[in-house]
Amino acid sequence: MPELPEMENYKILLNEKIAGQIITDVQVNREKSINLNPTLFINTIKQQKVLNISRRGKHLLFQLQNGQILLLHLMLGGWMFYGTEAEKPKRTVQIRLSFGQNHLYFIGLRLGYLHLYSQSEVEKELSHLGPEPLSNDFTVNDFLLRIKKKHGRLKTTMLDQEFIAGIGNCYSAEICFDAKILPTKDIDDINDVGRSQLYQSMKFVLQEALKHGGYLENPFYNGDKLTGSFYKIRKVYDRKGEACTRCGATIIEEMISSRKTFYCPNCQK
Template sequence: MPELPEMETYREFLSHNILHKPITNVEINREKSINQSVQSFTDAILGKNITSIKRRAKHLIFELSSGNYLLLHLMLGGLMFLGNTNNSPDRTKQIILSFGELQLNFIGLRLGYLHLLSKEELDEKLQDLGPEPLQLNIDDFENRIQTKRGSLKPLLVDQKFIAGIGNCYSDEICFQAKIDPFRKASDLSVTEIKQLFDSMKPVLTRAIKYGGYMDFPMYEGDKKTGGYNSNTLVYEREGETCNRCGAEIKRAESTTHKSFYCPNCQK
């Protein structure tokens, strides 16, 4: 599932390519991916411009010139491709928004969605999300984590605790902090809490720099998207050598999460 760095990569690219261009055609191939009838959804956005694109947690928010918003959550398996009829991927597209010859394809939205919302509906939809990790300060982080009793892995991927982190970057952050992802939050020392906090921003900004770990290109000739795949610290590196200490990276699974970690580095 795309996490904060992947959605930030999408946001940055789309902001340079589709802003202030009128939506000239709307194609809906899966009505369950939207929150209205095809006709009302199409009528509401056709001819409108996207005036800004923002990210909140794992969502993208497209602000329309009408004052309404499109809220995107790609969920598991969702992705986007910006191109034209000549280079469009041979994949099923649940939604296609056209900007003249440019087409923004939404692919793999079996669980994901693109919902048309008013400002009030948008605020209500996002109201339970936790703070953004790149904007969080140490005092707020300490206050939030000191009330928790569970293990770090499920805590870090809880969107009500901190928004935007998922399976990949929770493992990467714990590795950077040299903390076992199965440690209880209540057992962390003040020093370890600070190590965890100090690891979030470097891991996430590095992942954004490399284009995240989604390995499907965003456009023809895209060499950036998915670049983090070859730069992960522990995620999906089971059996490989730890870059820090040389030990073997392990994988562990619970009923809800899988984790990759170095048993030597992460005490």
């Protein structure tokens, strides 16, 4: 599932490609991917200018000139491609937004969605989300105050979008590795030094992932060399049975709260 770095990467690229452009056509191939009658959905957004694209947690918000907002959550398996019909990947497209000869394709939206809301409706939809981990306003003291109220396994807490927005399966594993803390560890057993290190590792890992375009394998457009580059430099995620880059021990895979997690049993304590 795309997480904060992947969605931030998409946000940057989308602002480069479609901000200020008019939606010239709309194609809905899967009604379950939207929240309105297809005719109403299409008529509301067609011929509207996309003013900008912003991000909140794992969501993207397409601000339209008429005040409406397209709220995107890719969920598991969702991704996007921007280009001409000839460049389009040979995949099933659930929704297509056209901008003249170029199109924005939404692919793999079996669980994901592109919903249309007013500003107040969007605020309600996203009101449960915790703080943005890369915000300058989110300090180590804020983190310590929030984690002080949490109990149970660290991995489960890191995945909680009400605790902190945008962190999922991949980056929770990478953050714990960078902090040298086992994701299976109980939060009550982590002292303030370890908790402060988690905060620093969270900032570092997410910034590194964003710098390398996240871990998604599919390029956003033809010639896109950045998107997905982080996958090549990941430390533990999806590396079961491989050698730890820090100590050489074998990376382990374990299920925590029905989620696969990866860690080094030797240098994560």
